[in-house]
Amino acid sequence: MPDSQADGHSMCDPECLVVMYHYVRPPAAPGESALVAMDPDAFDRQLERLAASREIISPDRYLDFLAGCGGLPERCALLTFDDGVIDHYRHVFPMLQRRGLSGAFFVQTDPVENQRMEATHMNHMLLGGLEIDELMAEFDAALARRAPGRTLSDFVLRDKAMSLYHYESENRALYKYAVAFGLPFNLRDEILTEMFRRHWGDPGDWVRRFYLSWDQLAEMQAAGMHVGGHSHGHDVYPRLPRDRLAQDTRRCWDILTARLGRRRRAFAYPFGRYNLESIEAVRVAGFAAAFTTHDGLNAGRVPRFEIARTDCVALDAALAGTVNGRSHAHA
Numbered sequence: 008m009p010d011s012q013a014d015g016h017s018m019c020d021p022e023c024l025v026v027m028y029h030y031v032r033p034p035a036a037p038g039e040s041a042l043v044a045m046d047p048d049a050f051d052r053q054l055e056r057l058a059a060s061r062e063i064i065s066p067d068r069y070l071d072f073l074a075g076c077g078g079l080p081e082r083c084a085l086l087t088f089d090d091g092v093i094d095h096y097r098h099v100f101p102m103l104q105r106r107g108l109s110g111a112f113f114v115q116t117d118p119v120e121n122q123r124m125e126a127t128h129m130n131h132m133l134l135g136g137l138e139i140d141e142l143m144a145e146f147d148a149a150l151a152r153r154a155p156g157r158t159l160s161d162f163v164l165r166d167k168a169m170s171l172y173h174y175e176s177e178n179r180a181l182y183k184y185a186v187a188f189g190l191p192f193n194l195r196d197e198i199l200t201e202m203f204r205r206h207w208g209d210p211g212d213w214v215r216r217f218y219l220s221w222d223q224l225a226e227m228q229a230a231g232m233h234v235g236g237h238s239h240g241h242d243v244y245p246r247l248p249r250d251r252l253a254q255d256t257r258r259c260w261d262i263l264t265a266r267l268g269r270r271r272r273a274f275a276y277p278f279g280r281y282n283l284e285s286i287e288a289v290r291v292a293g294f295a296a297a298f299t300t301h302d303g304l305n306a307g308r309v310p311r312f313e314i315a316r317t318d319c320v321a322l323d324a325a326l327a328g329t330v331n332g333r334s335h336a337h338a
C-alpha cells in the first residue's frame with residue numbers, strides 16, 4: 008500500500024495528479040471492434056508505479072480538501088474513469104477493491120437510463136472496425152443522400168482539427184473533428200446510427216454489453232466508489248444553447264439522484280470542453296466540482312469546477328515530471 012504521508016509540514020501546496028481513463032479492456036478478439044483501450048494488466052502496472060510515487064486518495068477526500076476541509080498528502084493522485092463503460096465494472100472495480108482504493112466514475116445518464124447507444128461510442132466502434140478511408144466514404148455517401156452536395160470536409164476547421172487531434176493520422180483527425188464539433192447533432196446521429204446498424208447490428212442490443220447498469224453502479228457506490236455525472240447526452244457543452252445546456256446538466260443530476268441517492272457528486276465535462284456558462288450550469292444543477300481534460304497538476308485549492316486531468320497515456324511522462332499536452336481517448 009502506498010504510504011507517502013509526509014512527516015512535518017511543508018510550505019508547499021499539496022499537489023494532486025488526477026488521472027483520466029476511458030476504455031480498460033483486453034485487446035479485441037478477431038471480429039470485435041479494435042477500440043483504443045488500455046489493457047487491464049497495463050492498468051494494474053500503472054497503478055503500481057503511481058502508488059510508488061504518490062498516495063492515491065479517494066475522490067471524497069479531494070472534494071473535502073477543495074471545499075476547505077482537511078488536508079492532503081503533499082504528493083497525491085486521484086483516479087477517474089469516464090463514459091460509464093462496462094470495462095469499469097469488469098476490470099477496474101475489482102482491481103481497485105483489491106488494492107483498497109476508490110476512484111471516480113463519471114457516467115452520462117442517457118444511455119443507462121434510456122437504453123440508447125450514444126453517438127460517440129457508435130463512432131468509436133466504427134473507427135475500430137473499419138479503415139478510415141472506407142469509413143469516410145460511407146459517411147460521405149450517407150451525408151450526400153440527406154444533404155446533396157455536402158461532404159464531411161464542409162464541416163471541418165482543418166487547423167483546429169489537426170491541432171486538437173495531433174496524435175492521429177490526418178484523415179482520422181479530420182473525421183473525428185467533423186463528428187464531434189462540426190456536424191449538426193441530428194444529422195450526425197442519424198448517419199452514425201445507420202452505419203452502426205449496418206456494421207454492428209441493432210444499437211439497442213449493444214447497450215447492455217457496452218455500458219454499466221444502475222445495479223452495477225449501485226454496487227460500486229456501496230463499495231466506496233464515487234459515481235459522478237458526465238452529462239446526459241454527451242454533447243460538447245459550449246455548442247449547446249443555454250436552455251439545452253441547463254436541461255442537460257439538470258437531467259443528469261436528477262437521474263443520478265433518483266437512481267443512486269442524493270449525495271455529493273462531481274462532474275466531468277463531455278470531451279473536456281467547457282466555458283463559463285457550462286461551469287454555471289453544472290454548479291446550479293447540484294454538482295460539487297468538475298473535471299476538465301486540461302493537462303497538468305493541481306497545486307493547492309484549484310478552482311473547484313476546473314480541475315485538470317492527465318490522460319493515462321501520458322501518465323509515465325507526468326510521473327517523470329515532464330507533463331505535456333496529450334490526451335487520446337476523450338473523443
Ligand SMILES: [Zn+2]
Pocket residue numbers: 089090237241277278337
Ligand atoms: Zn466522455
